[in-house]
Amino acid sequence: MGTETLLLIILSGIIALLVALFQYKYKAKYKGKWVLVFTFLRFLSVFAILLLLINPKFTQVSIYTEKPNLVVAVDNSNSIAYLKQDKNALSILNTLTEHPELKKEFDIDVFTFDDVIKTSDTNIFKSKASNIDKALRELSSIYKNKVAPVVLISDGNQTFGNDYSVSNKYTQPIHPIILGDTTTYTDLKIQQININKYAFLKNKFPIEAILVYQGNAPISTKFTINQGNSILYSKVVTFSKQENSTVISLTLPANSVGVKSFTAKLQALKSEKNTTNNSKNFAVEVIDQKTKIALVSDFSHPDLGALKKSIESNEQRAVEILNPIDFLNKKNDFQLVILYQPNNKFKEVYEVLNAENKNRFTIVGAKTQLSFVNNNSKVFNVAQTGQEEDFQAIFNLNFSPFLIEDINFEDFPPLKGPFGDISFTVPFQTLLGKSVLGISKNEPLLATLETNSRREAVLFGENIWQWRAQSFLNETSFNPFDDFIGKLTQYLASNQQKVG
Structure with missing residues (x-):
């Protein structure tokens, strides 16, 4: 409560008292023994009304001391035992956790790690894996808004993961305690x-x-x-x-x-x-040869560059971005054709593909001319509503045409596609389903099909470049997304039964 509010309350008390005295002392005709009682009650009622008008607020301030965290991360890999440092590691851990001055100054949290990090102080040193970088990154994330220096107890041997010695992604100071022989040999x-x-x-x-x-x-x-x-x-x-x-x-x-x-x-x-x-x-x-893929589009879009980079991450594949006219001049050079948001300029392209029964991958988006595609694809139809929607992906665990892993598709940004019912004229398999605001639409976002010895895939959404970017943010690598596109491309460009 501020000084101004306090002065108003005092002033209200004075005003209430003056009103009560004026009414029952100066103006009152009755001078009996109840005058003082009535005066006090009038004072209280007027003061209460004024107090409600002022509406004072009371703030309580509590001051307390919060100790910083001291994080102890212990390597649980079997190389510790191999170096005969397991007892030494446990002794160091016990010294840190039971040290009276440290306990007074810090809240001590103990973690063990191998390929994953655990909140435990039980070490058996039998794990065959050690990922120091991942452990330090996860600890930085857990304590990102706190003061939490990390004491790392390890022999420094990492079986996989990024090089922790040059990483700049750890937000907390690291204090290593190295186990084993540190003598340098030739x-x-x-x-x-x-x-x-x-x-x-x-x-x-x-x-x-x-x-x-x-x-x-x-x-x-x-x-x-x-x-x-x-x-x-x-x-x-x-x-x-x-x-x-x-x-x-x-x-x-x-x-x-x-x-x-x-x-x-x-x-x-x-x-x-x-x-x-x-x-x-x-x-x-x-x-003995490269798989050559044509990426045909009538306009520029970030998806084109992302698909080219993703497919060409496998050096046995080459992608050429062409407009419909240029494709017709090179139509016999490619094992697979990707049709990006077709329109009526693709008429001769479809005639060639249908006549030669070529494998294809169609991507439908906001600029796709649906009336043209519905008339020329022969295998699917999208209802024309003139509206667009953002679709989240749902991975289909029962997808069987080729082996594929879930790379956390549901965490990827939504793709923009036409809003309308989708139907197929031939059997198809859903690789990714659609959801809107967490509700499944029971329609494919990405589907594959085989008809007349021809393989096709259809993606009903654009902005797949954002998936590649999100894959890098999640894994600090494009590989998961590139492997996914690589397997889809391998399936579409070949005639084998399974792609692993």
Whole structure:
């Protein structure tokens, strides 16, 4: 309650008192013994009315001290036990959780992690996986609005996940306690092999090897690439304390079709203790041609670029974006045709596709000319209402034409498509269903069908570029979405029964 309100209350009391005295002392004709009682009651009634008009508000302020969190994250992987550091880890954990000064200053929360993070202080050190980066990112999310420094108890060995040592996504300070032997030994290792997953028959494919040396004395060793018992490449490499890394670039011929396995090796030093990182296996699939896909559209749209990038993430596929006229000049070059929001300019395109019974993928959106598509598709019909709607995706667990995983489709942004009933003239399978505001429409958003030895897919919505962007936000990678589009493309471009 402010000072102004308090002054008004005091003034109200004075006014109420003056009114009561004026009425019962100055003007009153009756001077009996009840005058004081009536005066007091009049004072109370007038004061109460004035108090209601002022409507004072009372605010209660409570002050308390909230201790910051101290988060202890313990690596639960079996490498801790292998290094005979399990008892040491538990001892450190017990020291932290029972330390009187820490308990006084912090609320101590204990987590264990392997490939997932758990709210537990029970460690058996038997897990075969360790994802330090994921654990630290999840802890940053849990305590994003709090002061919560993290004490990380680990041997630093991560089996998978992003490189935690260079990440800038952790919002809390990290204080590592490293378990095991931290002595630095002389070591050679193949840091990374960079290759293309696919190569074309009778061509040469590039290989890039990143080699790293840890030590003080100058040394020389031999780097080789083997295929079975045959040495395909050999080179002597030298290192020193100052020049402790090198990159070797080479090419090898692709002489036959199939998956070819290779082993890159660095000859071990006599004093080297760890030789497991001196070799790396890798493979290249040799194919005899690319799958060529035409993406036909009469106008520009972000979906076109997203689909091209997604499909071409597999290097054995090539996408060419064409208008309907240009497609007709190259109609025999493609194994699959994607029709993006067709209109009456696609008339000859449909005539060619129907005459040659070509596989196709039709995408229907806000700019699609439905009357034209309904007359030319021959397999589906969309009621023309002149209205649009945003449709959320629902993954169909019973979809069977090819193997596919749910990549959290329901969390993706909605696609914009025409509002109207959809019907098919041939049997179809729903891969993704429609929902609006969480209510299922019992209609397909993405469907596949097979008719007359031809494969087709129909997507009843545009803005699929937002799905690729959301996939990256969710997973820090385009791979889940690209794999989904890749499997759909592989199914449509082939005539096999199943695609895994």
